[in-house]
Amino acid sequence: ELxxxxxxxxxxxxxxxxxxxxxxxxxxxxxxxxxxxxxxxxLESLFVLLSNGAVKQEGRLMASLxxxxxxxxxxxxxxVHDLSxxxxxxxxxxxxxxxxxxxxxxxxxxx
Amino acid sequence: xxxxxxxxRHLVRRRGQEARLRCSPVKGHSHVxxxxxxxxxxxxxxxxxxKENIIDESGMPKERFSAEFPKEGxxxxxIQQVVRGDSAAYFCASSPSLSYEQYxxxxxxxxxx
Numbered sequence: 001e002l003x004x005x006x007x008x009x010x011x012x013x014x015x016x017x018x019x020x021x022x023x024x025x026x027x028x029x030x031x032x033x034x035x036x037x038x039x040x041x042x043l044e045s046l047f048v049l050l051s052n053g054a055v056k057q058e059g060r061l062m063a064s065l066x067x068x069x070x071x072x073x074x075x076x077x078x079x080v081h082d083l084s085x086x087x088x089x090x091x092x093x094x095x096x097x098x099x100x101x102x103x104x105x106x107x108x109x110x111x
Numbered sequence: 112x113x114x115x116x117x118x119x120r121h122l123v124r125r126r127g128q129e130a131r132l133r134c135s136p137v138k139g140h141s142h143v144x145x146x147x148x149x150x151x152x153x154x155x156x157x158x159x160x161x162k163e164n165i166i167d168e169s170g171m172p173k174e175r176f177s178a179e180f181p182k183e184g185x186x187x188x189x190i191q192q193v194v195r196g197d198s199a200a201y202f203c204a205s206s207p208s209l210s211y212e213q214y215x216x217x218x219x220x221x222x223x224x
Contacts, residue, residue, distance in 0.1 A: 004153075033212065043154075043215040080124065088153055096209040097167040098144065101153035 002027050005090055006102035013079050014110055021105045023089035033070045033090045033099065034063050043088065045072075064075040079109045113138065115205050115216035116185075123222045124193050132188040132219045136205030143186045144213060145171075148200045160186060187220060193223045 003026040013019050023032070030052055035043040047056045049065035049072060056063050060083065062075045072089055086106045090099040116135040125129050136143050141162050156170040160180035171178065175193075180186040190197055200220050204213035209215040 026192075035215075040220075042217045045212060045214070048212050080212075095167075097159045098156040098170065099146075099154075099204075099213060100156070103153045 002029065002093060002100045004089060004100045006087075006089060006100040006105050009103060010106050012107075012108045012110060013073075013076075014077050015080055017077060018078065019076050019106075021074040021076070021087055023074070023102055025070050025072075025091045025100070027090075027094075028067070028070075029091045029094065030067055031074065031092045032065050033092075034074055035090065037051060037086045037088060037104070046087075054108045063071060076107075079107075081109050082103070084109045115214055117219050119219060120217060121220050121222070123224060125133075125224055126194055127192050130190040130193050130197070130221055130223075132190075132201050132203075132208050132221070134186040134188070134203030134205075134216060136186070136203075137207075137214055140205035140207050140214075142206045142209060142211075143180050144204045144206075145186075145188050146202045146204065148202060148218075150199075154202060157188070173181075197221060197224050198223045201223055206208035 005024045007022050034046040036046050037043050047063040052067040054065045060077045065072045086104045088104045089102045092099050118133050143160045145157040148154045158171045158178045159167040163182050175191045184195045200218045202218045203216045206213045
C-alpha cells in the first residue's frame with residue numbers, strides 16, 4: 001500500500017515567518033495534490049502537481065514536486081493568520097482509483 | 112454550478128441502528144469516491160464507484176458497510192448496525208474521469224451514541 005508521510009504534524013509559527021511542510025510518499029506516482037481543511041469543513045484544493053519539477057504558486061503558498069525523490073514541499077512565505085488550517089498532501093494510486101492522504105500538518109499562525 | 116452535495120451534514124445514530132449517507136456528485140461527474148476521516152487523522156479511502164458499478168472497495172470494511180451509485184440519484188453509503196467506532200466524518204468526492212482531481216463535498220459527521 002502506498003504510504004504518505006507529512007512533517008511536521010503540528011506547526012506553530014509567527015506571522016511574517018517562512019516555513020516548509022514536507023510530504024514523502026513510498027511508491028511511484030506522478031500526481032500529487034495539496035488540500036487545505038479548516039476545522040469542521042471540507043477539503044479545499046490548493047495545488048495539483050502533475051510532473052517532476054512542477055512548481056506552482058498561489059499567494060503566500062508555493063508547492064513543488066520531485067518525483068525522483070518522491071517528495072513534495074509546501075512553502076509558506078510571510079505567514080498570516082488566515083493561513084491557519086490543516087494541510088494535507090495526497091497521492092493518487094497508479095490505477096488512479098484512490099487517493100492516499102498524508103496525516104496532515106496542523107498549522108497555527110500566531111500574531 | 113453546484114459542487115458535491117452531501118446530506119445529512121450531521122447524523123446521530125444509536126448503536127445498532129442503520130446510517131445512510133448520501134452524495135450527489137458534481138453535475139457530469141461519473142466517478143465517486145468515499146473517504147472516512149477519524150478525529151485528528153487524514154482521510155482514508157473506502158470505495159470508488161462509477162455509475163452502477165463498484166470499481167474498488169478495498170478500503171471498505173467487509174461487514175456492515177455497503178455503497179451504491181445507481182443510474183439515477185445520489186450515491187449512498189450505508190452502514191448497518193452502527194458501533195461507536197463508526198463515529199467519524201465521511202467525505203464524498205467526485206471527478207469527471209479517472210486520475211483527475213477530486214472535488215470534495217462538505218462531509219457527513221456521524222456520531223454513534
